[in-house]
Amino acid sequence: MRGSRPAPASSPQLPPSPAASPRVPSAPSSRRAIGVDVARAVALIGMISVHVFPESNDEDVMTLAFAVFGGRAAALFAVLAGVSIAFVEKRSRGQLYGRTLAADRAALVVRGLLIILVGLLLGHADSTIVTIIPYFGVLFLLAVPFYGRSSRFLLISAPLFAVLGPVLRHVLGGTAPEQLDPEADYTLSTAFGQPVPFAVDMLLTGYYPALMWMAYICVGMVIGRQMLTSVKVALALVGWGTALAAAMWVLSKVLLGPAGGMERLVAATPEYTRAEIAGQLAYGPDGVTMPDTTWWWLAAVSPYSSTPLNILHNLGAAVAALGIMLLLTRRGGAVFSPFAAIGAMTLTLYSAHVIVESLEVLDEDKPMVSLWIQVISFMLFALMWRSCMGRGPLETIVSDASDWVRTRIRTPRERPRAPREAPGARWRPGRRRRAGSGRAAASTAGSRRAASGPARSSPATPTPDPEEKRP
Template sequence: MMSVARQNPESATETTATPTVETPVAPSPTRRAMGVDVARAVALIGMVAVHVFPEEHVDGAMSWPFAVFAGRASALFAVLAGVSIAFVEKRSRGQLHGRTLAADRAALVVRGLLILLIGLLLGHLETPIETIIPYFGILFILAVPFYGHSSRFLLIAAPIFAILGPVLRHLLNGNIPEQQPDPEADYTLVTAARQPVLFIIDMLVTGFYPAILWMAYLCVGMVIGRQVLTSRKVALKLVGWGAGLAISTWALSKILLGPAGGMQRLIEATPSLSTEEIAEQLAYGPESIFIPNTTWWWMAVVSPYSDTPLNILHNLGAAVAAIGVILLLTRSGSKVFSPFAAVGTMTLTLYSAHCIVIMLEVLDEERPVVSLWVQIISFMLFAMVWRSAIGKGPLEGIISDASEWIRNRVRTPRKRRPRDSSATEPPTPGTINLKAPLQRRDGTP
């Protein structure tokens, strides 16, 4: 969602001198940048499709956008956010310590706060969309202590978040009193200020896109962004490992809920739901924010937005595989991908525009195919024109400028004022102090 930061390594010897701050110039997109930007565009289009298409058709069959993108498109967004953070690390390659590390972390905090602000402003639109933007702001802030750590550290942290996060969410389900008039409504600046503690708990654990769980996506994305993404070998590895993780977690869920007897345990432990209702939640995800917590067997579920360990790992695998496939397809740098790459450079702006379109109801909800294509084509036209004329997207530019400003403020040491030797040291005998006031022979000025 953020614009890709380019490499701009600084000399490690310039530790005491004031670094020269140059106006960033947007270079021509590389194949690496194109692949990542196209992946962002795919994630955005997937989320738009989930919003405009119904979950199922009139005949009761699940719609293809929901089957393909529900839960997976937003997970792809989160992984790509981690990739963007890794690109910032690459820009500070060679001296990711001291002032540079502090400056990058401060810029990451500013970026997260601004994204959070935009997300809370979108909450005032009162759309039926569960806005993901404020959670992404929290994710960027949570990423600060992980910034600069080794890939091994991040790969250990990712499964810990994917397992312990859902466990904590399962334990807190029903134990956190909701104080909002509508618990399923998006937070706004007003509601967040009125219930700050509840707001933080929801953002971290109990909300629609709990950041503690979604840190698993961000950590893996940071590792991916450190790789040589122009390499065909790296792309193939991403496809293989991602597809293997997605398929294995899905198969494990089927085994646990089938031959292992998990489905029967769900039915026995959840008498408030019929067998058909439980089967529907296994296919379409929970009806509200949470899946039931009547038994730990619910942790074996892989369904959209269920936020179980297996579902987090399944979505993670699907996102990694999708990035690998897109990197392979865009290795040639063909101009056919340029409209998608342009969209991918300003997904925050275009996601916000999508929320406004939904609020205004200017497109016919009964014609989802038309609505989807109108938005995709409009996004492409706007992105290509804006990018060629100005550069970064409107919101992306504001966030980039603000984070770059704070980065330079923290990274650049303050100049020390030279000491005035005449004010502190007496003049040497026999010399004339030209700065001293003239005096008369009697000693008066």
Template sequence: MTPRPGPIEPTRTKRAIGIDVARSIALIGMVSVHVWPTTNKNDDMSLVYAVFAGRAAGLFALLAGVSIAFVERRSRGKLFGRTLWADRGALVTRGLLIMLAGLLLGYLEADVVTILPYFGILFLLVIPLYGRSNRVLIIAGVLFAILGPLLLFLFGDSLPEQPDSGADYTLTTIFQYPVPFVSDMLLIGQYPTLLWMAYICVGIVIGRQVLTSKKVALVVAAWGAGLALGTWFLSQFLLGAAGGFQRLVEATPAMTSEDIIDVLAYGPEDPMLPHTTGWWMAAVAPYSHTSLNLIHDLGCAMAVTGVVLLLTRSGGRIFSPFAAIGAMTLTLYSAHVVILAIGVLDPARPRVSLWVQIISFMLFALVWRSVMGKGPLEQIISDCSDWVRTKIRTPRQQRRRPRESSAEADVQRPPPAAAAAAAPGAPVPATAEPDAAGPPSSAPDHQPVYKRTSLRIPSLRRPSRMN
């Protein structure tokens, strides 16, 4: 039997504002990493890359898990039977449509790795874990964070790759290279889902909490800060005082010390680190896909989420523009990829490009949300997933209930009270009154509901009192 999570609180506006604001920070961070140069004029790491590289995408994935927990709330704790399968069918639909959107964006050949196909796979991989207890999700998250990087380190070099490693997948290339597509999506791609499932598991657990609570926000922020700082200091110790850097230099003669320092700071140019020694697993650099890097980015995402939940507890119009962006990140991210692909903004002027996109996204989101509600792509995916959920949740007998003619209804209708009162003193039979909306769901055999009725017989004289 599938374990059931704890009681689910109803969705509240304040909570939604906090999560949407955090999601807008993730989107702005991803846009900044794509637009802003990695280094500044002094050939040092830029502040944008130092803050958002890897962490913005990790925050995006964590909040995807929180959104899945919101789907659970719609079922009000009844995550079993037909309701559970209906929600899982809706998640499959959502994942396939998100992946389709990413594959269609791949035809534009933008100079970024589109994250949407990976997100679609994440929604598919979470199906066996949907509705499981918090303990199961935490254990699964730990296993993904530890075993995923280990599998990548041990077997990453032996898995087939797409001939053009820098190109996005499309509907055409997934049929041309099905095996490389699966290996990229699961393990050796830019956002390997077997590792990133750790974000989804932790996000679901966070989303199940009462996010309007100050205590919950503080706990999430504190745990996140602890994980982020702990993994960073552990990496510095392993690569410094423990002698890890010298081991890297000795085991990787093809790279100079400066090259190794760059990899440890900026992350690998390819999706995978060198596999010359296990000391590479001590790296915490962006996109290095080690356990320390994964847990560090997860901690940063939790800390940001907790702080934003604290700041938005009182609501306020000041957060409305950011909440509007966070409510339609799929649409705006797709628009960002289109903008990069057609080159409408000068890449040599990153400051102008970044601010133009942020301001235009904010204005569009505010106007569209006030007039239409959900974003265009969000509305399409929501309608499709709701349709699938309704089809699975509704029993076939209710979907195909035959309509009775008036003559048949007269035959099946119980006799009127006047007919039963023809013989005074006769026993009154119980009349069957089937529910107008169909048989109740609690009756598996669809038996009609019987109600006992009383019949008042008029009398010509006052009855005598019984002593």
């Protein structure tokens, strides 16, 4: 980037109500596909590569790391976040309504808030990396109303986010409020001290605007509901993803080439030369956003530009990459186990990467050495931690907190009931009860009721017939 669970504790489930049917069909249970964790590892390694390698070499040629992973690695990470949300849906076995739905959504809110907290704490590291973590926390919060929705609803919402979000961003232009230092990461102090710029940046004008990146979350949720161990599903992901990525790339080249888009960009943006405009189309915006001098800027597919074509292109590339990982990991699970260990604790390892970069302990002039040192170190740490402790440290905190909230809401609270007294067992303290007094009292009360007419119903427990046999 330019600037980057075990099932919850069992709880009693309410019986399904005929009036409220589940919105998400229950998927057949299957073992978790190792390819998902391996894909997360690929996304993390790709983001590290973009951070340690320059965008271009000394001959002004784009580096391989930026050409492959620039913008696409972060998009893959966002799609996989949607997949993880769908895994939580599967645990509810389709009973996404009532108390279960409320509990899962509350747990998602807790997860998002904790991730935002981690991202703001990383902002204090003063790294040259634009930390993606707080944006991901906002994505989890925005996903709450979409949790439990049908796949059709999600697939309709995804292109709307991809198109309407960039349009709104372009319309606002430079009128949106900005923080005092646009180049700095948000911290706890700046986020609470400047809440409006923080919200606008996270949602619309930042490096990873959540309103547009919700397209990745929606598609990821749909993918996560599928049988990811199926070859047919993996092939479909590769085919559809490749087709979408290629189509958006070709469409951008046509619009900015034969359709005359490049000439309109040059005419509408005199502050940039043709070479500078070509550089932004290849490497992405000079600042946070692309220029807003003409609508033709939305035809770009540049990395980190967050245009409609860029978002859809990255979405297709991420879907295809996930399908490839699912196919590759069907055999040889032991070979991919180290990468799966990395993918199982990406929040912890990404945070460690930001801290390492802020300390400047690695030589920036040797990016390949820096990449290998971090990847090997993270792999060894992930393998040892998983064998000894299980989930990563940050993943454990986030997961346990969200699971605790989910369990508290799912489990109905039972009101304490007063102990029931045996019929005819009441007498005043200090007064001895005589034999036969209960039967005589009942006979007297019965005669009084007979004389005064039918009795009214009372919530008190009626006195039993002495001749009635107890079971």
